[in-house]
Amino acid sequence: MLASSWICFCLATLPPIAPQDGSGAVVEPSAKLEKLWDEGSFTEGGAKAADGAILFSDIGDRIMRFDPKTGQTTVFREPGGRSNGMIFDPQGRLIVAEGANTGGNRRVTITEPDGRVRVLAEGYQGKRFNSPNDVAVDSKGRVYVTDPRYVGDEPRELDFEGVFRIDPDGRVALLETTAKKPNGILVSPDEKTLYVADNGPAGRTLLALDLSPEGEVSRPRVLHDFGASGGIDGMTATTDGRIVAGVPSGVLVLSPDGQILAQIPVPDAVGNVEFGGDDDKDLYIMAGKSLYRIRTNMTGFRVGEPKRAECLLNVRLPKATYERGEKIIPEIEYANQSGRDLSIWSSGFWPNHKVIVKDEAGNSPPLTAKGKQCRDAFAPGGDRDKNSPIIVEAGKIRRAGAEIDVASLFELDPGKQYALEIVYDDRQEPTPLKMNSRAVKFEVR
Numbered sequence: 001m002l003a004s005s006w007i008c009f010c011l012a013t014l015p016p017i018a019p020q021d022g023s024g025a026v027v028e029p030s031a032k033l034e035k036l037w038d039e040g041s042f043t044e045g046g047a048k049a050a051d052g053a054i055l056f057s058d059i060g061d062r063i064m065r066f067d068p069k070t071g072q073t074t075v076f077r078e079p080g081g082r083s084n085g086m087i088f089d090p091q092g093r094l095i096v097a098e099g100a101n102t103g104g105n106r107r108v109t110i111t112e113p114d115g116r117v118r119v120l121a122e123g124y125q126g127k128r129f130n131s132p133n134d135v136a137v138d139s140k141g142r143v144y145v146t147d148p149r150y151v152g153d154e155p156r157e158l159d160f161e162g163v164f165r166i167d168p169d170g171r172v173a174l175l176e177t178t179a180k181k182p183n184g185i186l187v188s189p190d191e192k193t194l195y196v197a198d199n200g201p202a203g204r205t206l207l208a209l210d211l212s213p214e215g216e217v218s219r220p221r222v223l224h225d226f227g228a229s230g231g232i233d234g235m236t237a238t239t240d241g242r243i244v245a246g247v248p249s250g251v252l253v254l255s256p257d258g259q260i261l262a263q264i265p266v267p268d269a270v271g272n273v274e275f276g277g278d279d280d281k282d283l284y285i286m287a288g289k290s291l292y293r294i295r296t297n298m299t300g301f302r303v304g305e306p307k308r309a310e311c312l313l314n315v316r317l318p319k320a321t322y323e324r325g326e327k328i329i330p331e332i333e334y335a336n337q338s339g340r341d342l343s344i345w346s347s348g349f350w351p352n353h354k355v356i357v358k359d360e361a362g363n364s365p366p367l368t369a370k371g372k373q374c375r376d377a378f379a380p381g382g383d384r385d386k387n388s389p390i391i392v393e394a395g396k397i398r399r400a401g402a403e404i405d406v407a408s409l410f411e412l413d414p415g416k417q418y419a420l421e422i423v424y425d426d427r428q429e430p431t432p433l434k435m436n437s438r439a440v441k442f443e444v445r
Contacts, residue, residue: 025262025297026253026261026262026264026296026298027264027294027295027296027297028295028296028297028439029439030419030439031294031295031296033264033266033285033292033293033294034292034294035290036066036071036073036290036291036292036293037066037073037291038288038289038290038291039073039289040058040059040060040064040289040290041058041059041060041289042058042060042271042288042289043056043057043059043271043272043286043287043288043289043291044056044057044059044083044084044233044234044271044272045057045084045085045086045096045234045272045274045286046086046234046236046272046273046284046286047087047088047094047274048088048274048275048276048280048300048302049065049094050088050092052067052068052069052276052278053065053066053067053068054066054068054274054276054284054291055076055086055094056086056272056274056291057080057084057085057086057096057286058080059082059083059084061078061079061080061082061083061102061103062075062076062079062080063075063077063078063080063086063096064076064291066284066291068276068277068282073291077117079103080096080098081096081098081099081103081104081105081107081109082098082100082101082103082104082105082131083096083098083099084096084097084098084131084132084134085097085132085133085134085135085184085234085272086135087135087136087137087303088137088302089110089137089141089143089303090137090139090141091141092113093110093111093112093113094110094111095108095109095110095120095135095137095143096108096109096110096111096135097132097133097134097135097145097146098132099131099132099133099152100130100131100149100151100152100154101131101151101152101153102152104131104154105122106122106128106129106130106131106154107119107121107122107123107129107132108120108121108122108129108135108143108145108166120166120170121143121145121164121166121172123172124158124164124172124174127157127158128157128158129158130147130148130149130158130161131147131148131149131150131151131152132145132146132147133145133146133147133150133183133184134146134183134184134185134234134272135185136185136186136187136194137187137303138187138215138303139191140168140215141168142165142166142167142168142215143165143166144163144164144165144166144175144185144187144194145163145164145165145166145185146163146179146182146183146184146185146196147161147162147164147182148161148181148183149161161179161180161181162174162175162177162179162182163175163177163179163182163185173215175194175209175216175217176217176220177194177196177198177209177217177220178198178207179196179198179200179207180198180200180201180202181198181200181201182196182197182198182199183196183198183199183231183232183233183234184196184232184233184234184246184272185197186235186236186237186243187211187237187303188211188241188256189237189239189240189241189301190241191211191213192210192211193208193209193210193211193256194208194209194210194211195207195208195209195223195235195243196208196209197231197232197233197235198231203225203226203227203228204225204227204228204229204230204231204232205222205223205224205225205226205231206222206223206224206226206231206232206243206245206254206258207220207221207222207223208220208223208258209221222258223254223257223258224254224258224259229248230248230249231247232245232246232247232252233245233246233247233269233270233271233272234246234270234271234272234273234286235272235273236273236275237300238275238298238299238300239280239299239300240299241256242255242256242261242298243255243256244275244298244300245273246270246273246285246286246287247269247270248269249263249265249266249269250263250264250265250266250270251263251264251266251270251273251283251285253298264283264294266287266292267288268287268288268289268290269287270285270286270287271286271287272285272286273285273286274286274300275298275299275300275301275302276293276300280299280300280301280302281295281296281297281299282295282296283295283296283300315420315421315422316330316331316440317330317331317420317442318331319442320441320442320443321442321443321444322407322442322443322445323444324412324444324445327405327407327408328405328407328420328442329404329405329406330404330406330420355404355406355409355420355421355422356420356421356422357406357410357412357418357419357420357421358418358421359413359416359417359418359419360417360418365410365412365413365418366410366411367409367410367411368408368410368411370409406420412444414444414445415444415445416443416444417441417442417443418441418442418443418444419440419441420439420440420441420442421439421440
C-alpha cells in the first residue's frame, strides 16, 4: 500500500519509532505506531484476507475484521469458540485455533470462503486437544498447531502439551519438537524449517526444527534463549526469511538463525503480528486489548504466493534541496537481498517502475503538462517499443534506461518538502524480482 504510507485511519497515533538495530531501519523513517482499535478484551491471531482486510481474535470470544479502506473494525464471527491463532491456507480458507475456557471449542476449524465453518481436527488418538493456541500452514495444505493449556478449568485428556501436524485428509500426527509448552508456530518461506516458541517451565526459547518435504521434523535446536521471561508469543515471516515476533516489550525482528536484528517498542504486550497492505509492508500488531499498525521496510510472506527474490532499489538524489525549475534526476542502484549489486544505472530505470512523489501531508502533486502528455500517450496493451518516448502512466516508467526528471513531470511547489519512492510494478509483466525503494526526501525552494 505504497500510497498509504502517509495515510492514517487510526483512532490515535503514538510518537515515531526509532529503529533499535544498528544496521538500518526496519520501519519507514517517518512511520508512527497507529492504534486502530482498542475495544477488545485480549487481541490475538491476525490473518490477511483476500480483500485486504485483517481478521484477528478478540479472545473474549469473537473474531474481528479490520477494513483498511474504511478504517472500520466489525465483528466477523461471534461467538468465535475462544479463537486464538489463525492463518489463511493456500486455498484461501481461514484456519483457526479455538482454545479452552468458557465458550472454547478446543479444536482447529476451517472457515470456507462462503462462510461455512467445519472442524478440521479436535483431538489426538481419541483425546481432546488441551487448548489449540497457534497455527501455521505449508504449501501442500498441511496445518501445524500448538496445543498448550494456559487457561480453562475443563478436564484435560492429554497428559502433555504438544505440537501436531494435521494432514489434508484429517490425519493428526504428533511432532517431536522437545517443546514443553509450545506457543507460536511458523513455517519458513522455503518450507525447510519449523519454528516453535516454547514457554516451558525451564525457560522461554525459540526452537527450530528441520522440516522435510513430507512434513516430518528432526534436529530440534534452540535458536534463541530468552531466559525466564520475555519469550515469543505469535510470529510471522518476511519474504527473505526474517522472523517477526510478538514479545512482552513489543515486536522483535530476528534472523533465520535466531539473532535479534531489531525491536519495535509497543505500549502493550504483543500477542501476535501479521503483515498486510497492498505490498505486505504494513505490520499489524495484536497487543493488549488493541490492534496497532506500523509501516515497515519489510515485506511479509504468505503461503501460496509465488516465491520472489527480494531486490532493493537504492534511490539516491545528488542533493537534498533544489531550486524551482531545476532538474531532479534520481540515480538507482539495484541490489539483491544479500547486498550484492545486480546492476547500476546512471539516472536510468528498468521498465514498469512507478515513481511516487508525496508531500508532507501525503498528497501527490499534480502532473505537469508533460506528465499528462506522457500519461495520455500510453494505453494498457499498447506499444512498448524501447524506442518510444518516456511514458508515465500514473507515475509508471515504461522505457528501459530512460533518464527521468521528476521536476518535469510533477508540479512541485517551492517551500515544500517531498518524498520520492521508486517501486517496480510487475502486475502486467511478471518477474522473479520484487523491487521496492525506501523513500528519499528532498525540498524545493
